[in-house]
Amino acid sequence: MDRVNAIRLFVRLVECGSFSAVGREEGIGQPAVSKQIGALERHLGAQLVLRTSRQVVITDAGQTFYESARQLVDDFDALESSVGDRQQSPRGVVRVNTAPAHGRLCITPLLPEFFRQYPDVAIELSVSERHVDLVGDGVDLAVRHGRLVDSSLTARKLSETDFVLAASPGYLAAHGVPTRFADLDGHTCIVFAKGRERYPWSLKVGRELVSYVPHGSLLTGDAEHIRAAVLCGLGIAQAPFWLMAEEIRSGEIKVLLPELQPERVPIHLVYPAGRRVPMRVRVFIEYLVSAFARSEL
Structure with a gap:
């Protein structure tokens, strides 16, 4: 068993909520995902997932393991990104949350050029009017409008809007x-x-x-x-x-x-403070900051 890959699959299982979704994302069959998660459970001596016909339920042990496993995966990706050719060619999934209208009008039009520059990076774009819990919801970056009050987040200013x-x-x-x-x-x-x-x-x-x-x-x-x-x-x-x-x-x-017209409202990219930022996330942050600096929004 490739433990790092099995841990990575488990992290995505928690975040996606189904074996089939993880299989589609990784390009492998659902049974292969289930087999690797089962091997990981046997290695740990603990049941991480309850499998039913309709849903996947994460056990208490699984939730505890996920919180450390997500950090481990991020750290491993950052380590890989810091050496060899991968420093010039980041890869992996960047999970981004934004408001629906801003995502469609201001973020999605910037993606074709980003994918041209970084063909091995995928963007998982989720939309919500509410402020998501970045760590709890497994989100790498969020776009926030207005004054920031959460001191647990690191922020990069994208722009200001009238x-x-x-x-x-x-x-x-x-x-x-x-x-x-x-x-x-x-x-x-x-x-x-x-x-x-x-x-x-x-x-x-x-x-x-x-x-x-x-x-x-x-x-x-x-x-x-x-x-x-x-x-x-x-x-x-x-x-x-x-x-x-x-x-x-x-x-x-x-x-x-x-x-x-009142004062202009700032727009920021925010991400969890105190965590190593993987290369794939860093390049997307820098790309968006640069692209917004050139825009008239």
Whole structure:
């Protein structure tokens, strides 16, 4: 038994949740994965996995072993990456988490050039509006928007984005163009909301930062629905510039009341502090930082 490979397969089993998914990722059959995990269990003298017809359940011993095994795999990958030809040719999977709209509009378009430069690196892109637990969820990197508060993470700044008020020319032609803060009360807003909670807009009125609760007929917790609603002429929205950058540049969407724009919002790459960063992750970090520095988002 190749213990390092068996441990690597077990780590991916915990993170993927099924033998078949690990087999597809590694290019081997499901029975081969199960056989190696079984050999690892016999070597350790402990049951790591409960196998049922519908799911894989990680035992308490398996969860304890996973926490150390993930670090071992990362350290081994970093060691391999630091010597020989692999230093110039990183390989393996980088697990990245980002918000759905930002991933589609800002991360995925950068991947073709990355894969051209690093053909042996794969990107496992997961999307979520919530802040994932990087260590617990087995994530290498996450894209975070706004001020950072988690001191257990290392951060690299990607960019800053404006939060703009925007509407379509069609909506403005039908309802008029607001020219001051007070005019917003007479307009229909597109509201970002989670459940029944409406998220207020942050606006700079004079020297003060004002929290303005928008009102309108459409409430949504999805950024791309806000973009679609603006394009459909349903009202005025406040959104990050990157969400509508292409349409703003083309004139399909107009920016309103720029004097009310609040401070720019930072966007960071974050990853667990105090852990050795594998070469495959380091090259992706540097690639994204460089690519965002060249972009206009």
